[in-house]
Amino acid sequence: MERRRFLGAAGAVGATALGAGCIGNLGGSGGSRTVTVDWAYYNPVSLVIREHDWMQxxxxxxxTDVEWVLSLGSNEANEYSQSGEAEFASTAGIAALMARSNGVPIRTPYVYSKPEWTALVAPSDSGISEVADLEGKxxxxxxxxxxxxxxxxxxxxxxxxxxxxxVVHLQHPEGQTALVEGEVDAWAGLDPHMxxxxxxxxxxxxxxxPNFNTYGFLNVLEGFAEEHPEDVRRVLETYERGRQWALDNPEETAGILAAESEMSEPVAERVFTQRxxxxxxxxxxxxxxxxSDLAPILHEEEMVSEDADLQAAVDELIDSETARPVIE
Structure with a gap:
């Protein structure tokens, strides 16, 4: 569990360093500009691409140089998009909609996975066996x-x-640790930590x-997509290369996931092959x-302004055409 604390701290430091221009280029060629792409433990295709240096x-x-930044959750990925510190960022679908509804200029040209990556978790001896048991917890x-x-x-x-x-708001690795150490009664978990x-x-x-899980969205800054369509094509082609390789090499993909996140092979295999x-x-x-079905939650929980047009945001977010030519 201590390594999870380290990973969380490293992610926080990385985000700060990014704002100061301190994250080093990984494989760049000294180009005149940089494209920044995130990677995440919950996005296995990003791990495959990064492992093989295919984006570079x-x-x-x-x-153009390529930089990678680590996203520990959709909230952090959305922060990268909002600040303009990353052109491409990985989030869950509903998190992307929340960002778009709040004025973050992103659209989604690619879906990196359809996961069952979250569930509600509690210690086996907690007496919590159904959602109703969470009242007051x-x-x-x-x-x-x-x-x-x-x-x-x-x-x-x-x-x-x-x-x-x-609700105790913690990054995913810290939520995992808090549950194990008895600091919270339950955890809304995320794989691979879960x-x-x-x-x-x-x-x-x-x-x-499973139907409560939203898809894994690869989002791009709208202005960047309009100004640099060839760069977007390169990124999407690389994602397709990574996706096809992962489909053809599930055991090797699980191995990359295990190595990057410092988890065991059985854990990685469960995440990738079963979920x-x-x-x-x-x-x-x-x-x-x-x-569209989930959008009302954003209003009910006051995560968007009262006058936000959520259906318009859905239509603006979902881009069904840009990746079509590169998907096999």
């Missing part, structure tokens, strides 16, 4: 990410609201609902419908 390869004959969650929205949907289905529990707890600690995933679907990379109607 895609830009090798241009005057403390629950760790990362505000603005899929696990947080998962928790809100679960509470609503059980006839509860966020005010009926004490799978690690499931296999290595005495915990239960006491509430699972990750890479078959739907092109955003489309199913994503629009899902976000």
């Amino acid at each position: 390869e895609a830009f090798a004959e241009t005057d 403390s629950v760790a969650a990362t505000r603005g990410t899929d696990p947080h929205f998962f928790l809100l949907q679960a509470l609503d289905q059980a006839g509860l609201s966020e005010s009926d529990v004490e 799978a690690e707890l499931e296999l290595e600690n005495d915990v239960d995933l006491f509430f699972r609902e 990750t679907d890479l078959s739907t990379p092109l955003p489309g109607d199913q994503h629009r419908e899902l976000l």
